[in-house]
Amino acid sequence: MTTKSKTRSWWGWGNVEDAVAGPERAALVGRVAALLPGQDLTDHEPPDPAALDLPPARVRPPTSLAGLCSDDPADRAAHARGKAFRDVVRNLHGDLRHVPDLVVRPASEQDVVDVLDWCGRAGVAVVPYGGGSSVVGGVEPRVTGFAGAVTLDLGRLDRVVEVDATSRAARVRAGVLGPHLEEQLRPSGLTLRHFPQSFEFSTLGGWLATRASGHYATLTTHIDDLVESLRVVSPAGTGESRRLPGSGAGPSPDRLFLGSEGTLGVITEAWMRLRPRPRHRAGASVRFADYPAAVAATGAIAQSGLHPANCRLLDAAEAFLNTGVGVTGGVLVLAFESADHPVDAALARAVELCRDHGGEVADETAGRDGRASGIADEWRSSFLRMPYQRDALARIGMVVETFETACTWDRFEALHAAVTEAAQDAIRRVCGAGVITCRFTHVYPDGPAPYFGVYAAGRWGSTVAQWDEIKAAVSEAIAAHGGTITHHHAVGRDHRPWYDRQRPDPFAAALTAVKATLDPAGILNPGVLLPERPPPAP
Structure with missing residues (x-):
């Protein structure tokens, strides 16, 4: 007997089948009415994405990549936003001013290399995309000065490639969603034990790119602490750090990409530290x-x-x-x-x-x-x-x-x-x-x-x-008052004004130089972490 798969909501959180409805909705609205007498509580249905009259795609992929690309209106609409309140409301209003021209789903790391190569030559912005659960504008193609924008959806790179039970670690592809990751680890008796609220709808690559926090309230709170090594594709080349329990050999190459939010490269694989399942x-x-x-x-x-x-x-x-x-x-x-x-x-x-x-x-x-x-x-x-x-x-x-x-x-x-x-x-x-x-x-x-x-x-x-x-x-x-603008929701585009003030100026200059080296055309998630830098004229 097979379980019917659920349908992801294009405009809001999670699955369509799990939305608030029936008695739960009536009780929720009733509580609001009691707290706010006279408040207009008219319900507004989300629009049909097929009826939104999205602009046609501005770019066409080369023939070698066409099979990986989608210009379906519903697909483009579903990838246009994250899942913040302001994203949900704009979707409810049908306000999709910034949508990807194409959604590209690589099936291999070489596909990622080829997509970045094409986009670099063509001046097309690339927005890496895991589960789309960003709440800070991190996956919204809100860019200018580019020939177009594509969303690079890594969902097909979703396998646990190998498990090293001796060292308690696993090599995992970045596009795997939380539940599928744990399902693949279960036969080994091990677990990553990283459960953010978005666990069901977010990916390993997304956790790494945003320095996500998870299940544990103390000790290993951030995904950083569970990383043994990373493999990253950038327009300047592909790099992989060495698997080590710890190292004092200069600044950590992994730390450069953890929290980089897709602006320096695309994380395609990682070796992750595991632990036995709790009893x-x-x-x-x-x-x-x-x-x-x-x-x-x-x-x-x-x-x-x-x-x-x-x-x-x-x-x-x-x-x-x-x-x-x-x-x-x-x-x-x-x-x-x-x-x-x-x-x-x-x-x-x-x-x-x-x-x-x-x-x-x-x-x-x-x-x-x-x-x-x-x-x-x-x-x-x-x-x-x-x-x-x-x-x-x-x-x-x-x-x-x-x-x-x-x-x-x-x-x-x-x-x-x-x-x-x-x-x-x-x-x-x-x-x-x-x-x-x-x-x-x-x-x-x-x-x-x-x-x-x-x-x-x-x-x-x-x-x-x-x-x-x-x-x-x-x-x-x-x-x-000395707080950080974000503890685990990342910077994206929405936190940029305060992030720019929080980070030291010399670090900002160094990050800008790293960006210019790894992404010379400035195509990777423009406007996130750093000001958008339009590509040079052809």
Whole structure:
């Protein structure tokens, strides 16, 4: 018996079949109506991409590459945007001013080489594309001065080529989606154990190119820590770093391409560090009456050396909206796991640290088969549905989006206050009413990664402009208080103004020189990380 495959949404998150509908939608809209009496909650259906009258493709591929290329309107529309709130809303309005002329699907690394060679000669921009889950404009062909733009979809490069069980590593092609990667690793008993929220709809190459963060809230939080070596194709040639557990031989070649967002080369393969699948688990949810005390407890755990797999602090608003739990301070969701030994003692010590700061255990699981329950289970279910619910709210004219940062513990109180104030002021000014929430997605010994949510009343036809004003206000507050403009959402085109101010000038000059060397014609993802540089005249 075969399972019917699902249909990816061209305009919004995930699968069409998994969209918010029926009782779930009625309950969601009902909650909004209760919170915002009088708000216009008219639902707006997404347009048919075939009816959008997209401009014809401006470029034609050489005959040798024609079989890899698609100019189908629905295909082009589906590759024109990422999955941010502003992407979804523009799609709902049929606003596709920037679309790829062609979608190119290489079947081999040599195809990637040939595509870059053609585009370099023809002055065609190339936007590398994994799963398309970017939320910062990273896959949008928003370029000028080029003969055209193509999206290089690596989805056909989706295999685990080999597994080195002795060293616990695997050579993996970059276009593999998260679930397919884990499915191929399962027979070996090993796992990459990297589960971002976009896991189902994002690829290894995308994780590497954006320095994605995943499952673990401590220790190996970013994909960087799981990389053993990379293989990258650039217009200047193909390079592969040596497989090593560590090296002090100069600046790391891998670090040059991790986070480069397709501007320096196309990652085609990587050797990734694996681990045995966990067998021992334990978890708990801890309530706090005071938010500063909850923050202090989380910091104490982050600095304890216990290294929980999950250590997510939800403020009162986040806890209520996404778990239904009413608290005055917040809820800390904790989880430990191991393939080697029981973790009950580690959980007990973490809970003890929480109690030292006034925390009270709300629910707890322990033992070899301990799984999330209670608040943790409610949070996980809500977490997985958040993007679908965001789309449903966008359709009725709400402004619903997130932004994240990271800072040191000594700066968190001031940053949190400034960002909250900036968000609330902007929401009042442009929306009239709304809520801002905060949770920690990851914690380090020297600081947290706060992740904020905005839920605000919108005006259909103006919600992108409303969000852009809120986003600018909070980004300025983050920059002014020592935070990073992005912890794990990458830079793309949307974060460029603040990224340009965050990075040191000598580094920007060095990155510009590297770009000119590896991509002389400036065709790779123009405008991301660096200013767009139109190709030289033929």
